[in-house]
Amino acid sequence: MTDKQRSLRRPLLGAALTAAALGLCGVSPRLMAAGKRRVSVREEEIEPGRYRNHPQTRAFIDDMVARHGFPRAELDTYFSQAVYSATVSRLIMPPSTPGRKSWRTYRSRFIEPIRINAGVRFWQENRDTLRRAEAEFGVPASVIVGIIGVETIYGRDMGTFRVLDSLSTLAFDYPDTPNRDARTKLFRDQLADYLLWCRETRTDVYSVLGSYAGAVGIPQFMPTSLREYALDYDKDGHVDLRNSTVDAIGSVGRFLQLHGWEQGRPVIWRIAGDEGSRGIAVAAADGEPWPTRTLNQLTRAGLRVDEPIDLQREGETGVLVVDLPTPDQPTEYLIGLRNFYVLTRYNRSFFYALAVYQLGEAVKAAMG
Structure with missing residues (x-):
């Protein structure tokens, strides 16, 4: 097998990906009919070589050469070995028949014994680092533990998609959805930041594995966040969010601090x-x-x-009202403060932000 063939086969090794927050199931590969260049992953396919002469890839390369000084031959090599993944394209799609949002169902997936017990072990093993991050960034250890637990169960489910393949698929072949143009731009920006980050850190472009959306490591940072917030x-001497829990803890603390976390x-x-x-x-x-209102505005209207x-x-504290619907149950409501808003900078979902907070609190309580 040639080196080129090895690189093309690399994303097939092992099971396909999990993303902890979505509970994806792994899939195993099998070869299709001889003589074809496609490889089946159950009902899905990956297609090596698709981006070698892809018109949108050529335009992207022109832009990276002009704006960032990349050697054209280097980018040509990268994209000649990038692999289109129909699995990635399928997983990024919203459900064809979306169900009703359920806070109680969502919560039960994260605030549960396996994740809480894993959080206790993580906290015990990284107590000094968490204490240091809490002091330096003003972010409670429980919140950092909550984020890492929700994202990857403390590094257990970081994803095994090759990031170059995921981002190329989403940048150049995003599925036909109403928001396709905006999402295509988002993932092209992420792909550009990924290549820049690899150049800046001297990281092998082919070596980085992550989620189907291109998120990397224990805290699942997208490439833009890798460049802006990841910390050694x-x-x-180097940032390693996949293998260093210390780097992961510090990076999450820094991310939240720079997004406006209010200590205490x-x-x-x-x-x-x-x-x-x-x-x-x-x-x-x-x-x-x-926060679009003040607490006074709500209390004067009659809220207690x-x-x-x-x-x-x-x-005069700025607040927002957090709604948490569950089908066939009364919707739950909470008041969110600035720090709740900061948690939504990691993921815009109210469900996500509250699950992070409550998981961290549950782990802290289990610590005794």
């Missing part, structure tokens, strides 16, 4: 259970992830907070 927290401040407040408070919450829940807080001192 263990001081060994709450993430959420509970809303009282009376009908008046619920009515105000229903009216104020606009789905926006940033089920927390021991100084309403006068906190009156």
Whole structure:
């Protein structure tokens, strides 16, 4: 087998990917009929060589040469070995028959014994690093533990897609969806940042594995975040989010700090259970992830907070109403503060942000 053939086969080795938050199932490869250049992954296919002369790839290469000074021959080599993955294309699609959102179902996937116990072990094994990150970035250890637990079960499910292949597929062959243009631009930007990051860190472009969307390592950083926030927290001379829990912890802390984490401040407040408070919450829940109101605006309208807080001192605090629907159950509502908004910078979903917070709290409680 030639070196080129090995590189083309590399993404087929092992099971196909898992992304912890989506619970994807692994799939195993098998070869199709002899003489064809496609390889079947159950019902899906990958196609080596697709981007060698792909018109959109050529335009992307022209841009990278002009804007970032990449040697054209180097990029030609990369994309001659990039592999189109129909599996990636399939997984990025929204469900054909989307179900109703269920907070209780979502929560049960993350706030559960396996993940909590794994979080306790992770915290115990990395206690000093977590304490250091908490002091340096002002982010509680529980929040860092919550993010890493939700993302990859503490490094257990980091994904095994070759990042070059995933990002090439999504940058040049994004599925036909209403938001295709915006998503194509997003993934082309991520692909550009991935190549720049590899050049800046002298990383082998073919060697990095991640999720089907191109997220990398224990904290699942996309390439733009790799360039902007990843940290050599263990001081060994290079950033390694896949193998260094120290780098992962420091990088998550830095990400949250630079997105505006407020040290010592709450993430959420509970809303009282009376009908008046619920009515105000229903009216104020606009789905926006940033604080668009002050607490005074809600309390003057009649909402009561089920927390021991100084309403006068906190009156001008910026807040948002977090709605958590579950089919056939009353929707739950919470007040989110600035730190809740910061968690949505990692993932815009209200479900995600609250699961991170609650998993971290559950692990902290289990620590005793």
